[in-house]
Amino acid sequence: MFDVEKIRRDFPILGKKMNGKSLVYLDSAATSQKPRKVINAISRYYRNYNANTHSGVYKIAEEATEDYIRSKKKVAKFIGASEWEEIIYTRNTTESINLVARTWAEQNIQKGDHILITEMEHHSNVVPWIMLAKRKGAVLDYIKLGDDKASLDEAGVDEQLAKRPKLVSITHCSNVLGTIVDVKAIAEKAHKFGAKVLVDGAQSVPHMGVDVKNLDCDFFVFSGHKMLAPMGIGVLYAKRELLEEMPPFLGGGDMIRTVLQQDFTLNDIPWKFEAGTQHIDGGIALGVAVDYLKKIGMENVREHEKALTLYTLERLSKITGVEVFGLPSQDIDRRGGVVAFDITGVHPHDVATIFDQEGVAIRAGHHCAMPLVVDILKKPALSRMSFYIYNNESDIDKVIEAIAIVKKKFKISDTLKP
Numbered sequence: 454m455f456d457v458e459k460i461r462r463d464f465p466i467l468g469k470k471m472n473g474k475s476l477v478y479l480d481s482a483a484t485s486q487k488p489r490k491v492i493n494a495i496s497r498y499y500r501n502y503n504a505n506t507h508s509g510v511y512k513i514a515e516e517a518t519e520d521y522i523r524s525k526k527k528v529a530k531f532i533g534a535s536e537w538e539e540i541i542y543t544r545n546t547t548e549s550i551n552l553v554a555r556t557w558a559e560q561n562i563q564k565g566d567h568i569l570i571t572e573m574e575h576h577s578n579v580v581p582w583i584m585l586a587k588r589k590g591a592v593l594d595y596i597k598l599g600d601d602k603a604s605l606d607e608a609g610v611d612e613q614l615a616k617r618p619k620l621v622s623i624t625h626c627s628n629v630l631g632t633i634v635d636v637k638a639i640a641e642k643a644h645k646f647g648a649k650v651l652v653d654g655a656q657s658v659p660h661m662g663v664d665v666k667n668l669d670c671d672f673f674v675f676s677g678h679k680m681l682a683p684m685g686i687g688v689l690y691a692k693r694e695l696l697e698e699m700p701p702f703l704g705g706g707d708m709i710r711t712v713l714q715q716d717f718t719l720n721d722i723p724w725k726f727e728a729g730t731q732h733i734d735g736g737i738a739l740g741v742a743v744d745y746l747k748k749i750g751m752e753n754v755r756e757h758e759k760a761l762t763l764y765t766l767e768r769l770s771k772i773t774g775v776e777v778f779g780l781p782s783q784d785i786d787r788r789g790g791v792v793a794f795d796i797t798g799v800h801p802h803d804v805a806t807i808f809d810q811e812g813v814a815i816r817a818g819h820h821c822a823m824p825l826v827v828d829i830l831k832k833p834a835l836s837r838m839s840f841y842i843y844n845n846e847s848d849i850d851k852v853i854e855a856i857a858i859v860k861k862k863f864k865i866s867d868t869l870k871p
């Protein structure tokens with residue numbers, strides 16, 4: 454049974470005040486809050502077995518190494534990977550994508566080759582490909598949004614795949630629109646055209662059950678900090694055969710087996726991609742975060758966020774002067790817990806500032822998705838609230854109250870639709 458009030462008690466920060474008001478945290482798409490179990494795991498590590506992994510033959514180094522590997526096993530199982538060796542720890546989604554761009558793509562993408570992304574990508578799934586295209590003389594193509602400005606244009610997918618891209622790199626869930634993309638269908642088609650497929654799961658893994666084998670993607674990336682774990686730990690999953698073939702990303706300790714004055718031999722995967730001292734406590738705490746989410750159940754997480762999103766869309770639909778982006782409530786099965794909105798005539802930074810005074814933390818800006826927000830939605834910025842397991846209807850009620858305050862301050866008189 455999903456009990457949001459019980460879950461809330463696990464998050465110490467939710468007892469805090471912001472500007473004298475109880476904190477209403479609605480920016481989990483940027484980073485999630487952390488439950489006590491995760492915070493304690495970090496503290497436990499430093500109190501009891503802080504040591505560098507792999508190299509130490511003493512007890513606490515062995516304990517740290519075992520826990521770090523145990524965490525990879527948990528993550529592998531959580532996303533349906535076959536083996537823990539397919540889990541590479543990075544700093545975040547951004548680094549995971551850059552790793553692929555600098556290794557697999559560097560080797561496999563040449564002048565004139567096509568790379569395919571979509572118009573709803575986060576900058577971290579745009580800029581590495583612009584950089585690669587410039588380096589190699591490759592062509593970066595985009596799957597366009599449909600007329601609804603919320604989902605991908607289906608015909609556009611086929612049209613772009615006909616160009617036989619070497620790589621299709623797509624988001625699983627948009628951090629602005631909340632749209633959940635049918636990456637399984639795209640991967641199936643892309644493979645028929647001989648492309649490899651990278652899925653950006655930064656906004657999906659924290660919020661829904663994911664099975665990389667079922668999606669049949671070649672690469673899958675996400676960030677620990679958006680799923681209850683600390684900052685600075687991210688994941689790259691890739692199929693074993695790809696990891697075996699890929700050249701290393703960074704050179705240094707741990708990624709080698711032997712080093713001579715003029716040469717070196719590589720370590721096995723996953724260590725081949727983890728040069729230097731890693732974020733050991735972060736990795737261990739990510740395993741604890743996975744345990745926490747599994748205990749709640751990812752279907753329950755998804756159902757809770759669906760209900761909150763529906764409640765939000767319903768409440769917002771009764772207010773004039775508020776434009777809401779993304780799919781309508783009928784399409785809730787294709788919509789995650791992200792609601793971007795605009796109060797007509799008020800800059801989102803002013804909206805977020807007034808919300809802040811009311812204790813409500815939301816995001817305002819281009820959300821690291823300028824090609825979408827500025828070019829397609831034609832907005833310089835948007836306000837965005839995003840939900841997680843600890844949000845409840847009362848949080849949304851506070852948003853509605855805060856919108857009324859914004860409208861009053863900016864003398865936008867009409868509040869309720871007739």
Ligand SMILES: Cc1ncc(COP(=O)(O)O)c(C=O)c1O
Pocket residue numbers: 482483545546547548575577578624626627628653655656676
């Ligand atoms: C869809 C998506 N991809 C990638 C990222 C980048 O994540 P990170 O900053 O953790 O690398 C984000 C962050 O908001 C995101 O929402």
